[in-house]
Amino acid sequence: MAKHRGKGIAAIEYPTGMNQNGDPSQCWIKVKPDGRIDVFAGTADIGNGSKTIQAQIVAETIGVPYDWITYDNSNTDSSPVCTGTFASRATFVAGKAAEKAALQVKAKILEIAGKELEIDPADLEIIDGEVVAKGAPQTRMSISDVAAAATWGHGELITGTGAQLKPYAAIVDPETGRVDSPPHSAISYAACAAEVEVDDETGEVRVLRLQQCYDVGRAINPTQVEGQIEGGAMMGLGLGVLENCYPYYPSVEHRGGAFGSYLAPGMEEMPQIDTILIENPSQDGPYGAKGIGEMANNPQPPAIAAAVYDAIGVWITELPITPERVLRALEEKAAGKHEPRREGKKVVFDEELSVNTVSSGGIRFEVPA
Amino acid sequence: MNIVVNGTAHAIESGPLTPLLDVLREELEITGPKAGCHQGGCGACTVLVDGEPRRSCLLPVAYADGAEITTVEGLGTPESLAPIQQAFVHHYAAQCGFCTSGMLLAAQAYLDGGGTDDPEAIQEALGGHVCRCTGYAKIVDAVAAAARGESFDLTQTAVGKYTTVTTGGAT
Amino acid sequence: MATASLAGTAATEVLRPTSEAEAVEAFGDGDGVLVVGGGTIVVPDLTYRRLRPAKALLLKDAGLSGIENEGGRVTIGAATPLAALVDLPAPIGPCAANIGDREIRGVATVGGNLCAGEGYEAPRGDLQGPFLAVGATVRSAGAGGIEEEPLESFLERRRSRLALSISFQTPAAGAFAALDRPHTHDYTALAVSGARGADGTIRLAATGVGWWGVRLPSAEAAADDPEAAGRAALEDVDPQDDALASAWYRRKVLPVLVRTVLTELEGVA
């Protein structure tokens, strides 16, 4: 007849980009006669903020104010290939393509400016939308003037393209799973501590607090990173204690067909969420960025499961940790049936769930003693 | 039947049982309110009906006959954003944006009713709205900031309330 | 004109009475008539084509809204929105406050809630529980004219009646307990209401343990001992599985909520 609090921890890792690569993203950029910059890419913005991120990368790389950039991902006629917004790749892969395209644009701007100023482009740099001679800042030319000169004087289009692709890493050994080249070019890491309160009579679990640390490589836009992490945390909370398409899995009965019967997390379930970002740069991502969009819902469920154990002394390893599962586990514990089987040096949990119990003559999980 | 939407009067041809949402979106082509579920479960279609927040997918248009409707288009324009719209931009309270118009109108009704920056009161007022992207934290922050009457810098977003950034490598 | 509505309502005759008398007449014997209170339950059913009524009776302008209190006898019009109930004493106020969110409560009506669709996959009539607990009577129209009867018997035939109002004597004390899950999104899995009348009689009722709200007579009989009453309540219910909770779980938690309500009632002078 009480509410119990508990704490748990989990640490996770997650790859960036498609698991075995082979997933190109491309970008092309053109510069208008007044120096304003049009970026074309095929990356869908599903809310993750890739329009903003790629525009930031281009502005930074060329050296112009952010509001000089227009970004167009609207259709497959004008935009080059992007495999898609999944696999946490929109910043890491597609953002890299944008960086590469921007570097080409920058080189072209410096080349035209070099002709105009009669200075070796290698001795020029771009600062705040102006081409400036290194060491002689009084010698300068605005990018607007460079673009005008290219358009009306040199008869040139300042443009750039970029493509990012790691070739497909084929599995060469189906026995061992070894691949012929590295399949993931950056791995992101996170740790999460959860604090929960469990009502031992109704079985209700409330998540009170999530403290999380993510290695994001480089936060191109810290607010958007927080947005991914906070949104992921609530989705992870849903995975941990609320959501289930098949409430009687493996049965398909009683599926919820409405928000009233499928428990997506609501505002009132929001715990306190603390976010710590670590920037341990990746070798391959734009400005050292890694992708953290997907992993943001991975560490909460195990942290919550450990916190529930800490609170009431039962392991619930089927998700979500519903009030019913809590009460059933507590009932088993009271009946002395929740303890693992110990045999020699083996400690065996969850035997009732194992294929060894449920399959008849089909598949077994053999563990050497 | 007649309704006034964002100050403009419209004679309605749809049948009286047609949900207000479908009248707005399909007959009047006012597409700010979103059809997230047509079940009353998500709040993406919320509009103000005579100042009260209502799920437009649940309301037969006959029940809005003669009413003044405010949709997100009537809150403010891109050139002149309402404070709650500014708050959502500054606090990064919209990601995919599909829940945003309903969320904004629920928030506006909360503010119009004298709502404070108390997070629990905000959660109670907006709690029926589903957002799958943000995890709600920045939405609550935005509404609270608007309730405090803050002014908002639209050139940058707010620093997360509970965030620490450790730059410069891990080891 | 474009239409996105799935609803097959073009063929539906829409009736918009402007008084109780007109509403009663329009309803007739109720055959083929869909009553639209606030619309929060039936409009999605129209949209999803689960309802294709010959006639729809819109109650909004029928004057059936309002709350009167005459010496502790409270009468609530069937078209009164739930938002108007949240400040009523327990168990009614807390239950009303627990339904939907501000936007739903602003339009959903008492009558609609009492006549909510049956069953475990449908939104339940949450208010059936507290109104049973306070011994409410319902005034309704239909075949045979206007009649007033206890809520228990009304519930059995509510699909063929037009609820006009519901009345009850304000209890000396009341209490309400529901599962503390995210209620703004999910339907109530289980709730218990209790009331103590002026004469000390305790009445208990539950929603989420049957096809509609039910009295808990066995628990009432054991009300002196909250623990025993909780166990006894199981004799009064026949819960089933649904998307939110299993019958097993409902049986497990019903005694807890009954005990909680009775304990709270004891604490209220």
Next chain:
Amino acid sequence: MKVVGARIPRYDGVAHVTGRTTYVDDVRVPGMLWAKALRSPHHHAAITKLDTRPAAELPGVHAVITWEDVPLLEYGHLSALGIPADEPLLAKDDVRYKGQPIALVAAESEELAAEAVERIEIEFEERPALLDVRQAFDPEAPKIHQWGNWYPHFEGGMDRRQIRKGDVAKAFEQADVIVQGVYRPAAIEHAPLETQVCLVVPEPNGRLTIYSCTQALYFSLGVVAAHLQVPLNKLKIVGGTTGGGFGGKVDTATETMTSLLAMKAGRPVKWRWTREEEFLCSSTRAPWHMEIADAVTKDGWILGRKMLTLHDSGAYARFSPYGLTKHSFHHTGAYTIPNLEFDGYVVFTNRVPTTAMRGFGVTSVSFAVETHMSRIADVLDLDPYEIRLRNANRIGDTSPNGIVYTDPSTVPTIQAIAEATGHELSAEFRTMTNEPRTGEWLPEHLVAQLGNPEEH
């Protein structure tokens, strides 16, 4: 640097808050028709009769399509990777999940389309359903898929994804304790606020403009072109603004069928799923069944791991083989375990096909591995932070499939959380780093797995 690292507002933020962002459902074109689908009411059944004429004859109906209208009926989600296809765009001989599309109608209104669907005459012969992945291998299990009950097309004709590393038998022999557990995360609905939707407009030049909510414009372009057997320049996908996805909108669930309707009707057609369809008929995150046995020393080193994974793919393969492979590559989590034996199966069941969702393939294994880690700490009475730090990935360690880690952050992220929560670590764990292993952090069992991070 001024722009990178800055807290710039969303590029489309003002459009979002003023309701000006145009999602697919907001696009208006004249003459548009509405689509509705006839879906399977059964989990598993043979289709014994299908007659769409009563629907086609209804005034206001402009097109009806079935499997016969699809130029290339089967094109797999992973066909681009050379993996064979198993799923017909529209059901042909049988249905294998409740909600599977069988026929579509395009009509003047959504209501009329729904009415036409109800007129389609169809008969089924129900078949037994397979729902429990653990019983899919049983001799008496119903056979539900042309390839057998589990996916048989991994490299080398393997019927499972295997990882083999080091010497597992020796690890289990040397272990002080073997901890074994079972982990079963649930199927999850993506539930983006925008349901699946697309609008296809036939253009006068013979092209199709496809307004799509896809998360992957070019991926969907390829899928539609393959089914329609047309070159890429016949199609223009318009999108890039999606009302939430979370993985579910990589499926290209509506684009091809709507294109077929638009071509047949010669009119623009919109297909917008109801929320109920989204919940009951759209693909989900997979439920997984995972069994782990770890060989552990009493001070908390994990010497070896045996693991069995059954990935509930639902009725067809979709992305599941990819997801299982990713799962296998990450089945040690944020830790270095030198001796591994992993077997994973993609198992078919009569439920809606499962697909990618946020964390695809790894959300499941993160839950299993991390809960298992907490259990091991509890069984051995060790600090749950410290056992993780002890086994943490370090620079130069190798992954299950032999990749050398170059920038792992298990150590600093856990240390940061310990500090934030006030969890006291003993000195050796407080001061350790992710630098390559030496001394006490390089016990004998971890020597052979080391790789050279410079060669990565």
